[in-house]
Amino acid sequence: MGEKNVFLKIDSVAKSFGDVQAVKGVSFQVHGGEIFGLLGPNGAGKTTLIRSALDIIKPSSGEIEILGGEMSEGKKSRIGYLPEERGLYDDMTLWNTLIYLGRLKGLNQKTAQERSEQYLRELDLWEARERKIQALSRGMTQKAQFIAGVMHEPDLIIIDEPFSGLDPVNTRLIKKLLYRMRDRGAGIIMSTHQMVQVEEMCSRILLINQGEGVLYGDLQEIRSRFTSNAVEVDMAGEVDQVQGVEQMTPRNGGYHMVLSEGVRPEDVLQRLVSNPDLTVERYERVEISLDDIFVQVVGGEKLNGSGEEAV
Amino acid sequence: MSKLWLVAKNTYQQKLRSSTFLLLTFGLPLIMVVAGAIPILTELRAEIPEVGYVDQTGEMGVLTEIDLEEEKLALVHFPDQQAGLSALEAGEIGGLFILPADYFQGASPRYLSNSEPSEKLKEALGKAVRTGLLSGAPAWQVERLEDPAKFTYLAQSTGKRVSEGPAVIIRVAIPVFLAMVFVLAIFTGANQMGSVMVQEKDQRAMEMVITSISPRALVSGKVLGMTLLSITQVGVWILGAGLAVFLFFREDLIGQAISIPWNALLWAGLLCVPAYFLFALMGAGLGVIAGDITQARQLAGMLGFVGMGPLYFMGMIVNAVDGPLAVGLTLFPFTAPTIGLFRMALTEVPTWQLVVSFLILLGSLLFSIWFVARVFRATMLLYGQKLKPAEILRAVSESGLSFAGREKEN
16 A cells, blocks of 8 residues: 555654653554554553554654644544543533534534434434433443544544444444445554454554564464464374374364474375274364464464564 | 634533532522521511610600601600519510610610510610600701711712712722622632543543643633633622612612722723633642542632632731732732722722733733643543642643553552
């Protein structure tokens, strides 16, 4: 993607709080029309990065370009933000809250009303519009805050844990809206711990750990770097040991086999098939999940393959 | 509509509907009116009993009744105290009035009864003494002595005749009244600013709001909204007070050329409005520094004392209305409106003092907006944590500083 399509450019950004370095020279870019996953364990520095990008806090060093330049008051209306810290005005009705926050984002009264109605209906909150925020359930408040963050249809959307507290039906509704915004051309940064959602929705990711970027790039490419050296086998017959298999564990009526270093899965398959006492019914290479990659990387395990340098 | 006005409008509308505001705006004056009306109503409903009297001076003529405006005081003469006491004990009279023999040497008259005499009865007894002692005098003399001096009030500075009675009271009282209203407004309005800022943070919507509007505009909008709220409140009070004064003095005021002190009203506006903003900003700043509502209210209490500060100096100001202390406090931004207006009721305050006071106020106001916005930016994402003095200095000295990740330092 060209530079023109870069909606957020973080270049060697670092941030210290006293003696603690929360972010250590992280770089990444987010483009229009993509959903970008910002991943990392608790305290990794994700929120600090997001707040730096939004000019809520100033980074200690590094450069940030947002929507083609430095942050300005005018650009705030082109950015949508759903922070990790959830909260709206308890004493206000849902309707008034959305109108107020929509107008703060630059919408005029009429458009704020139209958009509020549209999103409230889409997210099944229309009937609750006259209720005070304090009377809404957690899931409803979550959806209300999501609407407040995106109703001005911004170019860049930053959402922190958008699905926490939502049931599967509401999760689908939010996903549908996010896809629509992406298709409209918005750049979306999604910070979450739900790896299943990242695998499904994000095209590229940045994984940060202890303030450092440790994985960055195309999700499929990253997954291909973390090839698993294990297979799942369903077979009839008894076997105690297979040459080239380091560990063999019964699982789901079959076996989970971890292969020795340097051993190819097809070699093991050939050995199993050539054993007359065995009938192989299923032989499948285990594909590593993003969840496993996360645990592996954050847990400090050896990276499999050279891959892209940590950013 | 600018975002600052949006915040102001939202703050105003939200607070306008709150029970605290409605109670303070309408409940407080109502309580004061009721508290003030009870003694008046009690007095109006009090009946004047038949009273016996003993004249031990021998100078009073015999009286049987005294004409009051709408009632009469029935009097029964007794030759001596014993006879009067017997009648009182027998219930023939409601009270016994004794004019002692050494009355002319300064002794006080006595009134014996089982109940406290009403103001109306006291007045009637005074009239009875005057009428009795002047029993031989012509009616006009008695009448004139009932109100021996009707004053004509002249303005000291211009020598012009101002007016008389309630009209002159109004002229002198307006600046003092406005000064008092200002102090009250600080107590009820500016003091709430701290709580408003803490609430804004506690609602945890700050992170969303701050990506829509600058900290300076948010703080200014909040202060403006609360100021408009105070103006509404004070407006209701002034309207109520004006109505009460008109109704109470209606007959005295009709036909009188009331002199409105326009000069004082103009300076009241020029000094009170920026001074109120200044107090409100200080309140907001204290709320930003405070960790929670309780601390914000405690700190706001201190602000209230600053607002009341000028009242402690009133005695000294009256004694030297143009002295250095009076001038100094007129120029000091936190005391300027109260002392300035108070002095205007007593003397002609030089215009240069008021102009300089106004300019100092504006300068202080601009500095406060910058200062509070800076501290606010640094602390807006701290929830339930009080700011330390060293951190306040850091927030002011370092541009764009945020303590949002302070927990990581600790």
